[in-house]
Amino acid sequence: MTNKEVLDNASLQRALTRITYEIIERNKGGQDLVLVGIKTRGEFLAHRVADRLEQLEDVNIPVMAIDVTNYRDDVLNRDDNLGLNDEEKTNIANKNIVLIDDVLFTGRTIRAALDALIHIGRPSTIALAVLVDRGHRELPIRADFVGKNIPTAQNEKIKVLVQEIDGRDAVEIVH
Numbered sequence: 001m002t003n004k005e006v007l008d009n010a011s012l013q014r015a016l017t018r019i020t021y022e023i024i025e026r027n028k029g030g031q032d033l034v035l036v037g038i039k040t041r042g043e044f045l046a047h048r049v050a051d052r053l054e055q056l057e058d059v060n061i062p063v064m065a066i067d068v069t070n071y072r073d074d075v076l077n078r079d080d081n082l083g084l085n086d087e088e089k090t091n092i093a094n095k096n097i098v099l100i101d102d103v104l105f106t107g108r109t110i111r112a113a114l115d116a117l118i119h120i121g122r123p124s125t126i127a128l129a130v131l132v133d134r135g136h137r138e139l140p141i142r143a144d145f146v147g148k149n150i151p152t153a154q155n156e157k158i159k160v161l162v163q164e165i166d167g168r169d170a171v172e173i174v175h
Helices: 011-026 041-057 107-121
Strands: 003-007 034-036 065-066 096-104 125-133 146-147 155-163 168-173
Touching: 003 011, 003 065, 003 125, 003 155, 011 041, 011 065, 011 096, 011 125, 034 041, 034 107, 034 155, 041 096, 065 107, 096 107, 096 155, 107 125
Parallel strands: 034 065, 034 096, 096 125, 125 146
Antiparallel strands: 003 168, 155 168
């Protein structure tokens, strides 16, 4: 397998900044906004977007991270565990949610995340932000905010590297 870097650190930072500005425009600031990162890398991206929102708009946006494993349609033994303890739960009722993930592929993870969010509350709106949209959707799901569209072959993979886990920021195509 060979890896080809398609976003370096600077490009990844620009993509997150662009997503942040688009979220500000859509939400007219940060009122009633909650960011929800899909574990694992979406969680770190959500915190980075929240930090940028605080720098640009001087607002402190709540961030939650959810584990959607038990809501996936390919998991047989389900329970209602979102991987949240009580301190991490944010009241999402009547809030504008921006769901954040690293890669949008088939749409199945996003569908699971939507089910999980509805399970814990009824937000006013849910928008989707992804760092990379690679195509190949199996469900009618599309992102509202996209850092980079990277067309891929079905047999290729997108690998998002984040400083917090991998020691550097980058996006690679794995052949």
